[in-house]
Amino acid sequence: MNAHTPTTTSSLRPVRTAARCATVTLALAGIAWGVRAIWEVRLALAGVPASGPPDQGNGQHRPLTALEDSYHLVGSLGDVAVVLCAIAFLMWLFRVRDNAQIRSGRPPQLAWPWVYLGWIIPIVNLWMPRGIVADVHRAIAPGERLPRAVNWWWGLWLVAFWCGAGLAVSESRDDTINRAYTGVKWLLAGDAATVAAAVAGIFVVRAITDAQQRRVNG
Template sequence: MNAHIASPALRPVRGAAGCAVATLVLAGAAWAARAGWQIRLAVAGQPLSGPPDQGDGRHRPLTALENDYHHLVINLGDAATVLCAVAFLLWLWRVRDNALTLSGQRPRYAWPWVYAGWIVPIANLWIPRGIITDIHHASAPGKRLPHAVNWWWGLWLIGFLGGAGLYTGTTNTVIARAYTDTPLLLVTDAAVVGAAVAGILVVRTLTAVQQDHIHNTRGAAPNR
């Protein structure tokens, strides 16, 4: 049984949720644009001179389409992803703090796992979902976990594991894969976009149930 501990005051989450949703939309759009550009590269076909990396340290000049993919699509997409990660973690931190206050019980995962859970190998396959699950149980006792959580996490794992193999290496390597491994890249991109959409539902749902719990808790408090 978890021991009861002192908890901080309830924190507003609507603003943090709005930022998380906005950046999830931005990240999803960025990855959709990445997929669209990869289709354009595949349709155009690899130049007769071969891939950008010619081997032995030699590189050919990028085509206009490849150059745009390099400087616009990938760089802006990576920036949108980082911004989304920061906003999502800020929201996650707030709803976790509120879940602690509402339940009065020690969380299953200590606070460093809010960050480390995403980057520690093996552990990152289940800990982030576990944190979300615990927040929901504390915020909506007795209510069933929303299906969006499982969809979000399943799609995120597909995108994460697929991206770990396909998006490693230099940008020139990724450009070469856009010509040879287009279907696999598109599956990964679709999973990331789907995870962004499901993530929006997770943020909105958890924020709503937590706000309801906060409202009911305050409404039930005796007047002094």
Template sequence: MKQGGQGPVSDRTTPPPPRPVRGTARFAVAALALAAVAWVARAVWHIRLAVAGMPASGPLDQGGGRHRPPTALEDGYHIVSSLGDAVTVLCAAMFLNWLWRVRDNARAFSGERPRYIWPWMYLGWIVPVMNLWVPRGIVVDIHRASAPGERLPSVVNWWWGLWLAGMLGGAGLIYADDTDDVIGRAYSDVGLLLAADAAVIGAAVTCALVVRTVTKAQQNRLGEDVRPGGRA
């Protein structure tokens, strides 16, 4: 799990020099803001479905392999859900792109190999149990190397707590049911759905603050490392 083995460029014996991260940070923050908006839209549709109530014809899944035609509101939710999924994928790509950059910089600052080798940059988010702490550990190590001696910003823990709440809530980042089942839950138990939505929105907002905080620390460090006639 931890250091050892040969990884890609970021795990070489000699790390590359640190690079500016402001551009990748802006893309990551923009994608996170878009993700928050997408989940606000989901929450709005959950409320609309709950207020409208289940149609007299019953749930979408009628049993025995039979499904009734969806209402216009249910069709709208399918569209909102699909767009939200697409935005989530984009957000993940932009965030990981930023995370790779700041991780490489952190290694250049410290001169030490990362505690978690490169496959955990991806596997840490999806491997059961490990996904409860590995991603946070990666961010903590990056901040420690970028701002040595400074306390870990509380926003990191807020972000991670909200992320776990959204992930483990069973109706947020990782739906236990398909879209039709989620629609049924909006009719019968919208409170749980809205709680998960709130956790995901909060996680997106606090994650954007984490990106800005770590980026600022690294930009400050890059500024300190600049020498006349040289570069960071």
């Protein structure tokens, strides 16, 4: 095994740049969701306009107020940040996953399409992404305890999903505005959990990257 270590190490894919990109975009996504929360508080304080919610029912929509229109803009910018974050995080995950396979000499427990599909298939997306990250860590640092940040990251993500972030994926932004008018507490709980999950995600990226780097340098 020692005779092959130089060749194995030289075949590892660089991961530091991918880790920095993932970290930066996670921070941007967290900031974007924090700004979204501020706008939801503003909507809640303003209250439902005399003309009623944006979605009037039966397919009828009234013109948006200036505040509602600005929330649409804030939400769209947040969506862009989340897409960039997802791309950067998956690129990083693929790299550390490939390197983990090279270092351990064994294939990952799940085939590569699940790195994508695990996030979008219902029920499966409640556990598989965490499992993929945990599998990478086991391959990189066998015998070491899984970093606590992984469990914090995934637990906070699940809280965000159930409190509001997950619901927001399947509803229109006008529906979200109406929820801000009528029940902002759950939205804000989801926003807070999303921001916290983004911060925990930064620690996950750093912990996994550092563990891999220690094995390379060692």
